[in-house]
Amino acid sequence: MNIDQLHHQYKSSLKKENRLIRLYQILIFLVFFSSWELFSRKEWIDPLIFSSPTKVWQLFMQKLSDGTLLSHSGVTLFETVLGFIIGTLLGTVLASLLWWSPRLSKTLDPYLVILNAMPKVALGPIIIVAFGPGFPSIISMGAIISIIITTIVVYTAFREVDPNYLKVLQTFGATRTQKFREAILPASFPTIISTLKVNVGLSWVGVVVGEFLVSAKGLGYLIIYGFQVFNFTLVMLALMIIAVFATIMYQLVELLERKLIKD
Amino acid sequence: MSFLRIQNIHHTYFSNQTAATALADISLDIEKGEFVSFLGPSGCGKTTLLSIIAGLFPPTSGKILLENKPLNADSDTSIGYMLQQDYLFPWKTIEENILLGLKLIKKDEGLERIKTLKLLTEVGLGGTGKMYPRELSGGMRQRAALARTLAVDPKILLLDEPFSALDYQTKLKLEDLVFETLKSFGKTAVLVTHDIGEAIAMSDRIYLFSPNPGRVHKTFEVSDELRELMPFDARNHPQYPILFQTIWKELESLEY
Numbered sequence: 301m302n303i304d305q306l307h308h309q310y311k312s313s314l315k316k317e318n319r320l321i322r323l324y325q326i327l328i329f330l331v332f333f334s335s336w337e338l339f340s341r342k343e344w345i346d347p348l349i350f351s352s353p354t355k356v357w358q359l360f361m362q363k364l365s366d367g368t369l370l371s372h373s374g375v376t377l378f379e380t381v382l383g384f385i386i387g388t389l390l391g392t393v394l395a396s397l398l399w400w401s402p403r404l405s406k407t408l409d410p411y412l413v414i415l416n417a418m419p420k421v422a423l424g425p426i427i428i429v430a431f432g433p434g435f436p437s438i439i440s441m442g443a444i445i446s447i448i449i450t451t452i453v454v455y456t457a458f459r460e461v462d463p464n465y466l467k468v469l470q471t472f473g474a475t476r477t478q479k480f481r482e483a484i485l486p487a488s489f490p491t492i493i494s495t496l497k498v499n500v501g502l503s504w505v506g507v508v509v510g511e512f513l514v515s516a517k518g519l520g521y522l523i524i525y526g527f528q529v530f531n532f533t534l535v536m537l538a539l540m541i542i543a544v545f546a547t548i549m550y551q552l553v554e555l556l557e558r559k560l561i562k563d
Numbered sequence: 564m565s566f567l568r569i570q571n572i573h574h575t576y577f578s579n580q581t582a583a584t585a586l587a588d589i590s591l592d593i594e595k596g597e598f599v600s601f602l603g604p605s606g607c608g609k610t611t612l613l614s615i616i617a618g619l620f621p622p623t624s625g626k627i628l629l630e631n632k633p634l635n636a637d638s639d640t641s642i643g644y645m646l647q648q649d650y651l652f653p654w655k656t657i658e659e660n661i662l663l664g665l666k667l668i669k670k671d672e673g674l675e676r677i678k679t680l681k682l683l684t685e686v687g688l689g690g691t692g693k694m695y696p697r698e699l700s701g702g703m704r705q706r707a708a709l710a711r712t713l714a715v716d717p718k719i720l721l722l723d724e725p726f727s728a729l730d731y732q733t734k735l736k737l738e739d740l741v742f743e744t745l746k747s748f749g750k751t752a753v754l755v756t757h758d759i760g761e762a763i764a765m766s767d768r769i770y771l772f773s774p775n776p777g778r779v780h781k782t783f784e785v786s787d788e789l790r791e792l793m794p795f796d797a798r799n800h801p802q803y804p805i806l807f808q809t810i811w812k813e814l815e816s817l818e819y
Contacts, residue, residue, distance in 0.1 A: 464650045471617055471644035472664040472715060482663065486654045561654075 351533040356540065359533050373541055376507060376518040379435065383442020384503035384549070388496055390443065391450025398451070399458040399484065400476070412452060420445045421509045433514035441510035446499040457491035458484050493557045500549045504542060564631060565592035566751055567616075567719060572625035574611055584776040585611045589625070591770060591779060593719075593751060598742075600754045600762035600769045602810070604817065608777025609755045613721050616753065617644045629718060643717030645725040649708040651696040657683070657707050658692035664715035679714045686710045686740065702733035709741060713748065720745065720752040726761065738765060738794040759810050763803060764794035771810065773817050781813055 333353050339345045340352035347355075363369035398405035424441060431437035465483040474482065511520025519538040526534030574586040585608040593599055601609040615622045618634050627634050629641060651660045661679055665671040671679075683692060686706040688699075696704055705725060712720060722741070726734040742765055745752050756762050762769045767790050773780035783806065789797045797803055 462650070464646055464648070465652065467619060467644070467646065468650050468663075469667070470619060471642055472667045474667050478667055482667075483652065486652070489654075 348530070349532050351536045355533045356536045359537050360540075363537070369537075369541075372518055372522055372538075373545070375515075376511065376520065376542075377545055379438050379510070379518065380442055380503050380507045380545075381549070383439045383507055384446070384499055386439065387443035387446035387503060387506075388450055388492075388499050391447045391495070392454050392492060394447065394451040395454035395458060396480065398455045399480070405455065412448060415448045416452060420448075421506065424509060424513050428510075428514050438507055438510035438515060438518075442503040442506040445506035446495075446502040449502070450495050450499060453495045454488060454492055457488040461487040489560055493553065493560065496553045496556070497550060500546060500553060504546050508542070566595040566597075566630060567593040568626075568628040568631075569593075569612075569616070570626045570628070572612065572615060572622045572627070574608070574615060574622045574625075586615075586622070587776040587778055589777070589779060591782075593753065595751055596749050597768065598745065598752045598754070598766045600756055600766040601772060602756060602759065602762045602769050602814075603772030603777075603780075604774055604814070605757065606777075607772035607774040609772050610723055611777065613644075613723055613753065613755050616719075617642050617721050641718040643712035643715065643720045645708055645712050645720065645722045647724045648728050649696070649701075649704040651704055651707055651711070653696055655695075656692065657688065657694050657696065657699070660696065660707060661692075661711045661714055663711060668715070679710075682710045682713055683707075686744065700733075701729055702737055705729060705737060706740065709744065713744070713750075718751065720750050722752060722754040724756055725754075727756075727758075734761075735795055735798075741765075742794050759807055759814070760798060760803075761794075763789065763806050763810070764797040769810065771813055780817065783810060 336350070337353045340347045340350055340355075360369070398408065421441070423444065427440050427444070428437045431440055461484050465487065466479055469479050469483055507518075508520035508523070511518040512524050515521045519542055522538040523535050526532060526538065569589060569591050572586055572589040573584070575582050575584045589612060601612065603609050614620060616627055616634070634642070651657070652663070655663070658680065659666075661683060662671045662676065665675055665679060680692065683689060686709055688703060688706055688710065691699060691703070691707075696707070699707065705728075708725070725741070726737055729737060738761065754762065754765060763785060767785055769783040769785065770779050771781045771783065772778065785806065786802055789800055789802055789806070792800060
């Protein structure tokens with residue numbers, strides 16, 4: 301019996317498993333894009349609607365060199381990030397207010413349920429008329445779509461914090477602010493992070509829909525424009541870029557998670 | 564005048580359907596430096612009484628006086644409270660946990676800080692200050708909780724079954740440590756327990772509670788000889804099983 305050797309074996313088997321999974325992941329990626337290219341060239345799928353990776357790539361290079369892609373992506377990214385931050389922040393602040401005043405939370409409960417059930421994008425036209433067609437209304441769309449669900453989830457987390465932590469603080473004579481800062485908020489960080497992950501996706505929905513409705517700039521605008529002039533290569537390109545950015549945002553949230561939660 | 568006076572405490576829990584009386588007519592006096600235990604079957608209101616003394620909620624009627632002044636948990640730190648589990652904050656280091664009480668009253672700097680960190684060594688946790696609670700064993704965590712409670716220099720310590728979640732060996736060791744630490748600081752303490760042996764080994768006086776509603780059924784004075792001994796040694800003293808049997812019979816009689 302050799303513990304070191306067994307440990308080595310165990311480690312190498314782990315490494316082998318990881319390598320295999322990575323291989324499958326790359327395989328799916330390659331199969332997807334090559335069959336998309338193949339099907340499109342052989343016209344097994346309509347190349348006018350589904351375009352093809354090479355066409356999307358050519359358009360990408362072209363739009364990149366004339367600078368339009370950068371400005372469109374920049375606009376959308378800016379709106380989404382801002383909408384995401386505002387939505388999460390306001391939702392958390394609202395949740396804190398509800399925790400602060402149990403009476404307020406009981407009073408507002410049915411309204412939260414209604415607001416949560418309502419499809420927020422349906423408010424789009426009203427928001428656009430109220431804030432005017434431009435940045436503010438699109439950012440509002442990105443934010444409003446995640447505020448209520450953030451409020452509900454974070455408030456629930458606040459309430460589920462073990463009351464014994466509060467008991468400890470109470471015997472030290474802690475004020476309500478201190479209880480919030482020392483126990484409620486840090487204990488709820490895991491939940492807040494997981495709502496961040498959900499909100500990344502939601503903000504993109506809000507912003508893209510917002511751009512569908514008004515904008516003359518941004519990736520949502522490119523999608524709508526491509527659709528109107530029947531340039532589906534442009535639609536595909538915008539979709540790809542959204543996918544990449546959304547993934548990056550998600551990864552950043554995970555990075556934050558590792559920084560914030562030591563447990 | 565007694566150090567802690569508990570006068571005619573009644574407490575009733577109200578809910579929509581029921582009004583359950585947990586405590587009826589409790590009056591007792593505790594002297595400075597004494598260690599007393601509340602013993603009794605579950606549901607006899609001993610934890611309720613402890614919570615009331617801690618000021619976690621007011622009693623339905625009655626008064627609690629500490630050094631002749633009514634207690635107010637929200638405004639001072641004269642009460643230290645230890646729970647069944649350590650409830651150390653998992654996102655804080657041991658050092659931050661211990662300094663929590665002082666931080667809340669903004670005294671976690673300078674001399675107070677040094678004194679508190681010394682306390683950590685006194686409970687046998689030197690060198691663990693930068694660690695997180697999850698890195699410590701159950702016994703060590705409960706010792707850290709003791710240091711956290713003592714850090715604010717409370718006048719009286721309330722112990723709500725603080726050893727019940729520990730294994731037997733750790734429990735015996737911790738009993739000795741708590742006993743020794745409290746005696747050396749001259750602290751007054753109230754222990755809630757359902758363990759007869761623990762009550763005898765640690766206290767000067769034992770209040771036996773009867774349920775429905777909670778009342779003080781009987782008071783037992785622990786002999787001077789047993790009081791002087793460390794809890795572990797008290798358990799091996801010839802008088803220990805005698806007192807144990809007496810209390811055991813009383814407890815049995817409560818059930819019928």
